[in-house]
Amino acid sequence: xxxxxxxxxxLSLSPGERAxxxxxxxxSVSSSYLxxxxxxxxxxxxxxxxxxxxxxTGIPDRFSGSGSGTDFTLTISRLEPEDFAVYYCQQYGSxxxxxxxxxxxxxx
Amino acid sequence: xxxxxESGPGLVKPSETLSLTCTVSGGSISSSSYYWGWIRQPPGKxxxxxxxxxxSGSTYYNPSxxxxxxxxxxxxxNQFSLKLSSVTAADTAVYYCARHMWxxxxxxxxxxxTVSS
Numbered sequence: 001x002x003x004x005x006x007x008x009x010x011l012s013l014s015p016g017e018r019a020x021x022x023x024x025x026x027x028s029v030s031s032s033y034l035x036x037x038x039x040x041x042x043x044x045x046x047x048x049x050x051x052x053x054x055x056x057t058g059i060p061d062r063f064s065g066s067g068s069g070t071d072f073t074l075t076i077s078r079l080e081p082e083d084f085a086v087y088y089c090q091q092y093g094s095x096x097x098x099x100x101x102x103x104x105x106x107x108x
Numbered sequence: 109x110x111x112x113x114e115s116g117p118g119l120v121k122p123s124e125t126l127s128l129t130c131t132v133s134g135g136s137i138s139s140s141s142y143y144w145g146w147i148r149q150p151p152g153k154x155x156x157x158x159x160x161x162x163x164s165g166s167t168y169y170n171p172s173x174x175x176x177x178x179x180x181x182x183x184x185x186n187q188f189s190l191k192l193s194s195v196t197a198a199d200t201a202v203y204y205c206a207r208h209m210w211x212x213x214x215x216x217x218x219x220x221x222t223v224s225s
Contacts, residue, residue: 001171035211037155044204044215045155056213088155092210095168097145097157 002026002093004100012108019076021103023089028069033092036065036074039102040085048087049074079105110134112205112216120199120223126192130205130216137186139163143208144188146179148201149218156201160208161188195223 003026013019023034031052037045047056049065052072062077076083084107089100116128130144137144145160159169161179169177178191192199200223207214 033210037212039155044218045212046215047211047213050211050213090155090211096170097160097208097212099155099157101154 001096002029002091002098004089004091004098006087006089006100006103008103009101010104010106012106013079014108015079015081017079019074019079019083019105021074021076021087021105023067023072023074023100025070025072025091029072029091029093031068034065034067034072035090036063037088037090038083038085039088045088076105081107110207110214112207112214114203114205114216114219116219116221118220118222120195120221121225122196122223123194126190126195126199126221126223128190128203128205128219128221129187130189132186132188132207135207137163137181137188138183141209143168144179144181145206145208145212146190147204147206147212147215148199149204150198150201158190158192158203197223199223 005024007022034052036049039045053065064075066073086102086104088102111133113131120126143160146158159179161167176193181188202218204218205216206212
């Protein structure tokens with residue numbers, strides 16, 4: 001089973017700053033099968049990025065994904081107030097889906 | 109527009125079976141090439157995939173839960189269901205249903221299930 005480890009656990013930043021979130025896999029993941037989600041309190045997760053770098057419908061272009069193999073990154077170029085939330089990476093492999101433990105982006 | 113809605117008891121006793129249903133509207137559960145899955149989130153914690161059923165009927169379960177989980181589909185009602193047996197307090201969580209492929213674009217709003225006597 002592939003384990004996804006996200007870092008940092010918490011990221012304290014100010015609006016307008018750049019956020020860089022990491023997701024490391026315990027073994028190689030196909031880029032096609034790596035996704036990122038945003039979750040706000042009391043809400044279901046929302047798909048941001050799929051296929052490691054493709055933005056989902058309606059997602060602003062300040063969100064971008066990159067990476068391959070075992071190292072993937074979600075970048076928010078300029079934080080807006082509504083971007084402060086928890087972010088999860090997720091992978092698919094061998095008919096199983098796994099999530100990272102999440103990174104909380106909080107207001108500094 | 110596709111909508112998914114979880115339903116079921118909000119309180120389950122320890123050792124009993126948790127049963128939830130996801131009702132799908134705005135799309136057919138028989139649609140090809142989709143998985144219908146369950147994900148849970150304990151209070152204050154992260155997301156855990158429980159299992160999924162493919163439109164063909166094949167099922168896939170999280171190895172850590174496999175011995176206790178059953179997912180099934182009722183095409184006549186456009187619903188799919190989750191049964192989790194022998195629950196303990198560790199199974200207390202918000203349970204989400206989802207339509208998905210390799211990633212999960214469509215989620216229900218989630219339902220909190222508490223395991224307590």
